[in-house]
Amino acid sequence: MSRRIVILGGGTGGTLAANRLRRVCGADVEIIVVDRDDRHVYQPGLLFVPFGLAEPEEIVRSRRAQLHDGVDFRLAEVEHVDAPASTVHLAGGETIAYDVLVVASGAALLPEETEGLGGAGWGQEVFTFFELESATALAAALAELDRGRLVVNPVDMPIKCPVAPLEFCFLADWYLRERGVRDAVQITYVTSLDAAFTKPVASAHLAGLLAAKGIALETEFATGQVDGAQGRLVSYDDREVPFDLLVSIPLHGGPAHVGRSPGLGDELGFVATDPHTLQARVAPNVFALGDATNLPTSKAGSVTHFEGDTLVANIAHHLAGEPLEPSFDGHSNCFIETGFHKALLIDFNYDVEPLPGRFPEPHLGPLALLKESRMNHMAKLAFQWMYWHVLLPGRDLPGISPQLQLAGKDLSQLPTLQGGPR
């Protein structure tokens, strides 16, 4: 009897999972991907749009075209999931029954959860580069900025690609310098965290880079209100940061349909997921990957890609009635663009924070961890090609293991190996 795998979301995770499952599963398994639109945005490219380093149309492709033969694409809005009945309800009333469900619906931006955000000044003095339309509008505003205060503010964690707002600061410093107006523009990075980043060793490096580039750092700022009319951010404890141009990264929540599906999500609407097997807590035949999960690792395409390995193996195990493998370790790998044609690279997992060293070959590299280099920048740019041609088709990245490797890392910088490395 034929069995059906339904995948919600045709972004990074849904596409790579569908293509891998198509290869692994026999012809008696039907695979359906559901997405609300057919515009697949290469999200890392959004960072470059405001600086004119990428054109909007360059980073968008058809979702359907990324899916291999034998994968069905359904253009529809998911309404909710009825896990006890193993059905997905689509807007318009249609339902699809599944044997296995994969939730890969990403994270949602929630500007409406912050007072004033999306209101006065939106599109004039207030922008985000986390979606294409605003990133494009921001390019025009940045091109005109020649003095005043530029403020970059991720409202709170978790966000996709937690280093992206820092990268934005570094690129803004470079861009304004190229335009000869850097001395007249003050750049301030305002964060809810008590440091530049969540992990101590990387935080120290990144704070050093901010300081070296003359970018001010304002920490423990819990944004309560964005006052676009007056040009100020106001925190819940009544501190104020004035701005002429604000680049805001709105709060993120899980996909709205998860919140409407009993038992599927946590209080922020992210899918409650086992951190090592990727099985959802709600039912044994539901799995999740990517930004939609509540896992304590980065919301990043690289993470989604590494999760793909574990996810596909475990769906095959589930269909065969075998025990699942707890093989996902939280592995995350991010380039951090630092401007002037250089980038940093960080590599970490649930237990081991980013450390200096070489990657992917221990001691050889060619990439340097936690250190600026031109090679890292070249690799970041090359990644766009890899995304469409290696990652989405569900192939392995050459030389890069889904699990974190400790060889080649400087472990002396680690105060304690929390939880013990694997």
Added chain:
Amino acid sequence: MTPETLEGTPVELDAEGFFLRPEQWTRDMADAIARENGIAELTDRHWTVIDFMRTTYLDTGSAPSIRSLGKLSGVPIKELYGLFPKGPAKLAAKIAGIPKPRGCI
């Protein structure tokens, strides 16, 4: 680790004053920790948050973030900042006798 005595009982705290062993905490200690951190008196609203923090930690092994507190504790975020100035999630965790909340990524 700083060995300390609270309300006459020895407790194990980390360098920032968070409990390493939540079972050593008593409700009387909460008042003392609050005073040390500039909160003169714990009201019922404070206790709503403290009890919620502690129960969540004991049930799930991790402390809720401010956003989760705002959604689940029944106390809105603005009021949380009034009750526990500066960092409500951290300060409430300290008073509730649980380890320092781990920031999410």
